[in-house]
Amino acid sequence: MTTSWTQSASEIVRSALEHMQVIDAVQTVSPEDQSICLRALDGLLKELPTFGYLWPEYKIDQSVSWSGGTPSYVTLPTDFLAFPFVRRSDGVQLVEFDTTEWLALTTTERAATAAMPTNFYLSGSTLLLYPIPTADPVIKLSYQSKNDDAGGSSVPDFPQFWMNSLPFGVAYECCLKFGVPIDIRAEIKARWGEKLDKMLKYSTPLNSISFEVRD
Numbered sequence: 229m230t231t232s233w234t235q236s237a238s239e240i241v242r243s244a245l246e247h248m249q250v251i252d253a254v255q256t257v258s259p260e261d262q263s264i265c266l267r268a269l270d271g272l273l274k275e276l277p278t279f280g281y282l283w284p285e286y287k288i289d290q291s292v293s294w295s296g297g298t299p300s301y302v303t304l305p306t307d308f309l310a311f312p313f314v315r316r317s318d319g320v321q322l323v324e325f326d327t328t329e330w331l332a333l334t335t336t337e338r339a340a341t342a343a344m345p346t347n348f349y350l351s352g353s354t355l356l357l358y359p360i361p362t363a364d365p366v367i368k369l370s371y372q373s374k375n376d377d378a379g380g381s382s383v384p385d386f387p388q389f390w391m392n393s394l395p396f397g398v399a400y401e402c403c404l405k406f407g408v409p410i411d412i413r414a415e416i417k418a419r420w421g422e423k424l425d426k427m428l429k430y431s432t433p434l435n436s437i438s439f440e441v442r443d
Contacts, residue, residue, distance in 0.1 A: 241265040243395035317366035393423035
């Protein structure tokens with residue numbers, strides 16, 4: 229019995245077009261339609277983390293390069309996408325500043341030093357550390373990484389058990405471009421919504437699970 233079933237990007241595109249009833253089972257996918265749906269598939273895969281869906285591309289406790297001085301920062305990996313979880317060498321989690329909190333700090337406050345940082349601010353391709361540590365804090369970074377773009381014959385970088393959901397997501401993204409009738413759009417929306425809801429429920433948790441023992 230085979231367990232290696234999957235779908236290539238082209239097969240996902242074909243299924244999406246069939247869901248929208250743009251083509252039937254024997255028609256050929258045009259290059260133009262293929263291009264539109266591949267763009268939608270790439271966009272969908274990169275957008276899913278913003279919904280809260282994280283798959284094994286969420287990397288855990290990666291080493292990052294520290295730069296001393298003012299400001300002090302660590303450089304983000306080139307495949308960093310979002311959701312940084314930052315720990316220092318003693319296991320303490322750093323708290324993220326939002327933009328308002330960071331801008332509220334004076335220049336003098338930002339230059340403050342300490343043995344270890346307690347906070348960080350995401351700035352471009354770096355994480356600015358606060359206060360400035362006097363020695364390398366040996367930061368470990370967990371984060372959602374970028375997935376590769378989908379190619380026609382390649383298999384998207386996505387869990388096999390959710391692969392059959394992607395054609396409905398692509399179809400939902402492309403409905404308006406293809407002028408799909410409203411009743412079919414509603415059916416696609418409902419099915420994609422159900423599948424997305426299940427994905428979110430089984431997604432990789434960002435927060436640690438803790439237990440409290442009571443007498």
